[in-house]
Amino acid sequence: MIYCFKFAWRYLTSSKLQTGLLVLGVAVGVFVFVFISALIGGLGSFLVDRTVGDISHVTVETPRLDPVLLMAPADGSIQAVYQREVGQREILRTADAFLPSLETLVGVKAVSPQIIGNGFVIRGQSRAPVAVTGVESQKVSAIADIASNLRSGEARLTNSTVIIGVRMADDLGIGVGQIINLQSDRGVERSLVVTGLFSLGVEALDARAAFVSLAAARSLFDLEQGINRIEIKLDDLEAADDYAQRIAAMTGLKATSWTEGNAQLIEGLSAQANSGDLIKAFALVTIVIGVASALLLSTYRRRPEIGIMRAMGASRAFVVGVFVIQGTLIGVIGGVAGAIIGYLVLSPFPLPENAPPGGFPIDARQGAYAVAVVLTTIGAIFASILPARAAARVDPVEVIGS
Amino acid sequence: MSTLLEVRDLVKTFGEGETATRVLRGLNLTLAQGDLAALLGPSGSGKSTLLTILGTLMRPTSGSHVMLSMDMTRASDAELTDFRNRHIGFVFQFHHLLPDFTALENVVFPTAVGVGRETRAAKERGRELLQRVGLSDRVHFRTTQLSGGQKQRVAVARALMNRPELVLADEPTGNLDRESAGRVMELLKEINKEERTTFLISTHDEKIAAACRRQVRVVDGTAVADEVSLS
Structure with a gap:
């Protein structure tokens, strides 16, 4: 050789x-x-x-369960039609139990417990539909990088403030420091000060999204305890499918990878x-x-x-x-x-x-x-x-x- | 003297059918250890074919070929390659040295290719041989830097590297001037005398033939005369 x-x-x-x-x-x-x-x-x-850089990589929610039919057939059979209650929002009541373990999971960059709901932004005669997301005050930019994409104002949330997209602000003719009325689909209405305007480059978010604090969301959606979902951001978003499976097995909840909604x-x-x-x-x-x-x-x-x-x-x-x-x-x-x-x-x-x-x-x-x-x-x-x-x-x- | 090599009824035919050409026609030859034999004959008589067969580079069509008690006609290709490496040396009319290598590297090639590397002992022997052929000052010269006579002397040293029992030389001086030819022939005689290496030298040159102790004449593929000089 x-x-x-x-x-x-x-x-x-x-x-x-x-x-x-x-x-x-x-x-x-x-x-x-x-x-x-x-x-x-x-x-x-x-x-x-x-x-998908500004969306959740894995979303944890309560699996939707159909109620058990309690009627027992006396003799023969029963024909019944069950219509799901679409207005009912699933609530994660035990989130506090597993949030710490999710946060310490290797490869998890951020964990954001959220309360979500729909409503309207009212300003004078204008009404604009809005998707409201309640997040922890210190985690405004945990999933969508609001802080880096602020056009004006600041990414700070309190019990009485809101951050909205620039498109929505343009449509309503409002700016930072001005007050808007936010009416939730539960009929609760609150006046909130606009502290920041963001532009994520995603039309759905820039024109329809509003971020409030968890406390504000709790009062808007009449939710005394629990949250609706947990959004998770990973270091490696290509590993989202694996993480979704692991988290589902770990929590017994429904964990959805970002890939499921982005097949194309x-x-x-x-x-x-x-x-x-x-x-x-x-x-x-x-x-x-x-x-x-x-x-x-x-x-x-x-x-x-x-x-x-x-x-x-x-x-x-x-x-x-x-x-x-x-x-x-x-x-x-x-x-x-x-x-x-x-x-x-x-x-x-x-x-x-x-x-x-x-x-x-x-x-x-x-x-x-x-x-x-x-x-x-x-x-x-x-x-x-x-x-x-x-x-x-x-x-x-x-x-x-x- | 003991027998080194023996061929009996050696036949070599090239081609088939009507185009078949029989070059060797039942040739018999025995070489003893220490022989210095000239192989004479006109062009086309079969001298080169005989040397090629004796050098195990080609198989005869029929007949026996035994060297050092080994039947060459039954040996595998790999066995023949190994046998050739250890027991047979070649000197060609054209030196056929490896042009990208030095004189020493060319000389040690037969040993190195056998063991897989250039050992210190092989290099030492290579230097001794180059000294013996008068090229101790050309050890590290590329072969392209040597004259024709020097190249042929390197080829002689290479042929002797593995201390072969038989050296086959095909017109070894045919491409050299008279002075260089004389030096090469003197060298072959000297090595034959000192190391009892058997030489079979194919030549057209009667003077070269006369310098050998034995002359084998081949005509039309058979050895017709085998003369031994007493000198």
Whole structure:
């Protein structure tokens, strides 16, 4: 093996220009692989971040249970029609028992117990429907990043304040410091001071959402104790399905992952990832063809030497080894060079979470550098097998005779 | 002298059917240890084919081929490769050295390829051989930096590297000027005398043949004359 390596290295270094071009070709292929990985990965992160970055990754609620039919059939059967009470809101009465364990769960970034309900914002003759979310005062930005997306005012909630979207404020013609009347679907009406206007870039939220404190929500929706749901944000939103299952098993409640409501986004991301994989596969095929053709040429050029080596007692395995090691070295050197070039080129790009609108959402962290080097090396090894076998079949008699 | 190699009724036919060409036609030959034999004959007489078969690079169509008590016609390809490496050395008309390697690396090749690396002992032997062929100052020269005569002397050193019992030389001086040819031939004789290495030298040169103790003439694929000089 050591001697095979010596021959392989000597052959590569004796034709520096040819080897250099070959390694460059492999490096370019690996760069394409890394670039596409970073671009597709970054684009995916960018889309997910922009689309679901401000929503709950896992939502915990009470499972809706239909009441048990208490009528017992005396004789024969009973036909009954049960219509669900849609106005009734499920209440989590035991939330305090498991909130601490959810907060300490590894991978959980934030836990936000909430009271939710519908109502109207009334200002003079204007009435606008509103989705009210009551959150803990210190967790206003736990799920939707209200603080970073404030257009005016501040993200501070008290018992008598409210934060609304800029669209709603525009529609109602109000601003920070002004008072609105909020009437809940329970008929409770309260006057609240607008302390902040946010713009999350999501129409449904900017035009219809209002955030109040848990205490204010309790009085608005006539809820003396308990909450309606718990929203959870994770460090890795791609692990949401697993976390939803774990939390459901842990609490006995219904835990829903964000992916359930965003099937089309997931499908789009999957199609995008598949397209990226296809491009990467083409890059790898190009590398394999390039290495194979270059080594085949080398085999042809070195036929006399191979014949002499065989005549001197070199086994076929030795000859195969020399060419396979050449392929391996080309794969490793070209792969590492391509990965380094890729990293250096991609690093200056801002990360997707910081990418400006209209910029390239390239994520240098998702360059798949190790995968690129490993796959390229494996590809180069495979590419060298055909030339190596051709070399091992060289007949020394033909070569010596010629 | 004990028998080193024996071929009996050796036949080699190339091609099949109407295009078949029989190059060796029942050739018989015995080489003893320490022989210094010239293989003579006109072009196309089968000399090179005989050397190729004796060097285990080609199998005969029929006949027996035994060397060091091993039946070469029954050996596998891997066994022949290993046998060739350990017991047979080659010197070709064209030196056939590895151009990307130094003189020393070329010389130690037969040993290194057998054990998988260039051992210190192999390098030492390689240096000794290069010194012996008068190239101690060219040990680390690439073969492309050597003259034709020097290359052929490196090829002789390479052929002797594994202390083979048999060295097959095909027109070893055919590509050299008279002075270089004389030096190479003197070297072969010297090694034959000192190490009792058997040489079978294919040549058209009567002077080279005369320098050998034995002359084997091949005509139309058979050995027609086998003369032994007493000198």
